[in-house]
Amino acid sequence: MNPYISEGWSQRESRVLARAALRPHDPTYGPVFVRGEGSRLWDAEGRDYLDMTCGYSANNFGHAFQPLVDVATGHLRLIGHITQQSHPGRWELAEQLLSVCAYQDRGKVLFNVTGARAIETAWKAAVSSRPGRVISLGNAFHGRSIATSHLSATARAAEMVINVSEVEQLAESDFAYCACCPIGLTFPDCHVGCLDGLEAKLRRHAAEISAVFVEPALGARGYVFPPAEYMQRLRSLTSELGILLISDEVQMGLGRAGDWLLSTAQGWQADLVVLGKSLGGGLVPISAVVGRAEILDCIPPGSESETYAANPLATAIALEVIRQLRSGPWMDNGRRIGEKLRCEIAVVARDYLPRANMEGVGACAALELAHIATTRQAATEYTAQLARDCMETGLLVHRSGPLGTRIVLIPALTTNDAEVAETIARFSTAIRATPRAALD
Numbered sequence: 001m002n003p004y005i006s007e008g009w010s011q012r013e014s015r016v017l018a019r020a021a022l023r024p025h026d027p028t029y030g031p032v033f034v035r036g037e038g039s040r041l042w043d044a045e046g047r048d049y050l051d052m053t054c055g056y057s058a059n060n061f062g063h064a065f066q067p068l069v070d071v072a073t074g075h076l077r078l079i080g081h082i083t084q085q086s087h088p089g090r091w092e093l094a095e096q097l098l099s100v101c102a103y104q105d106r107g108k109v110l111f112n113v114t115g116a117r118a119i120e121t122a123w124k125a126a127v128s129s130r131p132g133r134v135i136s137l138g139n140a141f142h143g144r145s146i147a148t149s150h151l152s153a154t155a156r157a158a159e160m161v162i163n164v165s166e167v168e169q170l171a172e173s174d175f176a177y178c179a180c181c182p183i184g185l186t187f188p189d190c191h192v193g194c195l196d197g198l199e200a201k202l203r204r205h206a207a208e209i210s211a212v213f214v215e216p217a218l219g220a221r222g223y224v225f226p227p228a229e230y231m232q233r234l235r236s237l238t239s240e241l242g243i244l245l246i247s248d249e250v251q252m253g254l255g256r257a258g259d260w261l262l263s264t265a266q267g268w269q270a271d272l273v274v275l276g277k278s279l280g281g282g283l284v285p286i287s288a289v290v291g292r293a294e295i296l297d298c299i300p301p302g303s304e305s306e307t308y309a310a311n312p313l314a315t316a317i318a319l320e321v322i323r324q325l326r327s328g329p330w331m332d333n334g335r336r337i338g339e340k341l342r343c344e345i346a347v348v349a350r351d352y353l354p355r356a357n358m359e360g361v362g363a364c365a366a367l368e369l370a371h372i373a374t375t376r377q378a379a380t381e382y383t384a385q386l387a388r389d390c391m392e393t394g395l396l397v398h399r400s401g402p403l404g405t406r407i408v409l410i411p412a413l414t415t416n417d418a419e420v421a422e423t424i425a426r427f428s429t430a431i432r433a434t435p436r437a438a439l440d
């Protein structure tokens with residue numbers, strides 16, 4: 001039962017939706033939304049919310065962004081869909097993606113509909129090019145298809161009783177979660193020592209390993225940004241051993257981390273990059289694998305397609321997304337409002353929670369609350385309550401993180417100063433309302 005919607009809505013929901021589709025654990029899924037504009041959503045009762053969840057970056061241009069709406073409506077009158085037949089948008093979009101992802105004439109592109117399917121495509125390409133096991137890092141999230149759920153090395157994925165062979169999920173201690181270092185070290189003195197175990201494993205078993213999948217920063221699991229040194233060292237190591245390195249930028253790519261790709265901003269290049277979410281402008285699902293031509297061309301001809309992949313409507317919208325990111329002020333604005341949210345929310349939070357830490361890169365703010373209480377459980381429960389109180393004040397945020405102790409704000413890149421100010425004001429009201437007695 002969803003406690004945030006009326007009895008009537010709730011009964012209707014549970015009558016027709018399978019249990020797996022209900023999201024009672026995440027308070028931001030509570031209200032029933034009927035309209036959106038910019039960074040604002042309205043529920044069925046007419047109440048407004050500031051949307052700092054942004055469809056996990058699918059809505060990087062906010063809701064009902066006029067240039068995208070114009071392209072979509074115009075294109076619908078011209079040609080909406082053809083299945084796998086040729087049209088110029090598909091080639092143009094591939095050319096644009098190769099350019100912004102810096103593969104130019106060394107690269108190729110394969111399109112899919114969802115992020116999960118694109119991850120599977122990258123997986124197919126990797127094992128066709130270099131047979132062997134694939135490895136994923138602790139706490140990453142790569143989707144919810146059978147294969148990608150298994151790749152997402154999390155306790156939640158472990159609940160799935162499906163055995164996809166040849167995947168190895170690494171321990172969470174192999175990932176750089178510096179706010180709560182799993183091996184008790186501090187950056188930079190640690191020299192990213194959390195990578196030592198993985199390095200030993202890769203060196204020992206290099207001949208049996210096809211590829212390592214990474215998220216260059218954890219998205220769904222809490223906007224955790226590892227030091228660039230971690231990724232750079234992993235890149236040198238995999239290159240030395242001939243193992244492929246695949247960057248899942250479904251959430252971080254195309255603007256969220258303040259750049260076209262987080263990997264290149266961190267100073268390394270993947271063999272394959274996976275994109276999704278932002279590419280469809282929040283209007284159409286479209287995803288892509290972009291990367292080294294000789295790897296993608298290992299997938300046998302005709303063995304990878306989806307009915308709706310990169311149809312004329314989707315590519316027209318995606319091309320407008322790229323055009324807006326190239327020539328509009330949005331990347332700069334995203335970095336600017338991200339910085340503002342990080343600074344000002346940290347100031348508000350520390351008045352009540354002196355041990356709160358603010359983190360983030362680009363257009364996001366991740367407030368780490370793991371250290372605010374004497375017990376982890378108290379910190380986790382407080383974080384969940386704060387997220388609910390944010391929603392009560394009309395502010396949608398995510399509660400996530402490897403320990404469930406992070407409040408994450410993901411604004412649209414188009415968010416304006418008034419919306420930022422209102423976000424901070426609503427956060428301030430929420431944190432004042434959240435009881436702190438259990439923290440001592």
Ligand SMILES: Cc1ncc(COP(=O)(O)O)c(C=O)c1O
Nearest residue numbers: 114115116141142143219250251
């Ligand atoms: C990093 C990452 N990879 C893959 C996916 C899966 O994308 P989709 O839900 O479109 O299948 C997600 C979705 O949240 C994601 O955040």
